[in-house]
Amino acid sequence: MGERVLLTGAAGRVGRAIIDDLADDYEWRLLDRDPLAGSQPGEVVVADITDDEAVREAMEGIDAVVHLAGDPRPEAPWDSVLANNIDGTQTVYEAAVETGVERVVFASSNHAVSAYETDDRTPDVYRPDDEFRLDGDELPRPGNLYGVSKAAGETLGRYYHDAHDLSVLCVRIGNLTKGHPPIDYERGQAMWLSYRDCAHLFDRSLQAEYGYEIVYGISDNDRKYYSLERAREVLGYDPRDNSADHDD
Numbered sequence: 001m002g003e004r005v006l007l008t009g010a011a012g013r014v015g016r017a018i019i020d021d022l023a024d025d026y027e028w029r030l031l032d033r034d035p036l037a038g039s040q041p042g043e044v045v046v047a048d049i050t051d052d053e054a055v056r057e058a059m060e061g062i063d064a065v066v067h068l069a070g071d072p073r074p075e076a077p078w079d080s081v082l083a084n085n086i087d088g089t090q091t092v093y094e095a096a097v098e099t100g101v102e103r104v105v106f107a108s109s110n111h112a113v114s115a116y117e118t119d120d121r122t123p124d125v126y127r128p129d130d131e132f133r134l135d136g137d138e139l140p141r142p143g144n145l146y147g148v149s150k151a152a153g154e155t156l157g158r159y160y161h162d163a164h165d166l167s168v169l170c171v172r173i174g175n176l177t178k179g180h181p182p183i184d185y186e187r188g189q190a191m192w193l194s195y196r197d198c199a200h201l202f203d204r205s206l207q208a209e210y211g212y213e214i215v216y217g218i219s220d221n222d223r224k225y226y227s228l229e230r231a232r233e234v235l236g237y238d239p240r241d242n243s244a245d246h247d248d
């Protein structure tokens with residue numbers, strides 16, 4: 001049994017991808033505002049991440065946090081992303097510092113930079129022979145208010161790292177889809193993240209040493225326009241899947 005990890009948003013899709021592969025590798029505490037059905041590989045906490053006291057309590061004795069909880073909808077309205085994604089994420093970082101947690105892995109999103117997909121770049125940018133790449137050093141360029149909330153979560157992480165020495169990794173997750181890449185959707189195929197690559201990426205994010213980092217979370221797709229260099233270099237991420245292997 002390894003480190004003690006608090007996983008927020010554990011009842012969701014990304015949470016399941018992580019837990020299903022890494023159940024035995026960490027001592028899990030699973031937090032969600034919705035009850036988790038069935039037997040779970042760890043203690044379950046039903047709480048809202050905007051509840052400071054509940055979040056602080058959930059972090060007692062924890063070494064690392066994987067923070068997934070939030071509104072994942074690209075079309076989510078401002079009041080929801082403000083409460084769940086921005087306020088909730090600040091609550092998580094603050095509680096981490098107060099309780100002595102060493103690292104937070106934050107689920108950011110492709111939508112923090114989706115406005116780089118300008119009319120003159122698309123659809124070519126989604127195709128294998130296009131050389132345009134985002135590498136994580138570029139400024140955020142959100143395509144919607146949800147993306148703004150993810151850019152805010154990254155910036156909050158920068159602050160908590162600089163001010164409190166918290167290790168923070170922001171993973172700009174692409175498109176997590178089980179079994180195969182999205183069908184008839186070039187953007188989704190360019191940023192596909194398979195379930196096993198997702199689990200491996202979050203495993204590496206809990207093992208590697210870093211201060212503050214932004215990496216892209218996608219499989220090794222031929223179509224990619226996100227660089228995987230930083231994830232490989234800093235985390236030792238070694239993805240096994242490629243959406244091109246599912247082409248007809």
Ligand SMILES: NC(=O)C1=CN([C@@H]2O[C@H](COP(=O)(O)OP(=O)(O)OC[C@H]3O[C@@H](n4cnc5c(N)ncnc54)[C@H](O)[C@@H]3O)[C@@H](O)[C@H]2O)C=CC1
Nearest residue numbers: 009011012013014033048049069070072107109173175176
């Ligand atoms: N699934 C994907 O392809 C991508 C996901 N992400 C991010 O990854 C994270 C997880 O996404 P999914 O698993 O797909 O979403 P999901 O909707 O399946 O899971 C999110 C979970 O968070 C919980 N939650 C939401 N607000 C909460 C709050 N205030 N307090 C406590 N729990 C709360 C929900 O009950 C849900 O179980 C999200 O932050 C999302 O923005 C980012 C990019 C792509």
Ligand SMILES: O=C1O[C@H](COP(=O)(O)O)[C@@H](O)[C@H](O)[C@H]1O
Nearest residue numbers: 072073074109110111174175187
């Ligand atoms: O951040 C997210 O991104 C993925 C991919 O975005 P899409 O607009 O191409 O579907 C999305 O599926 C996921 O729900 C969201 O949280």
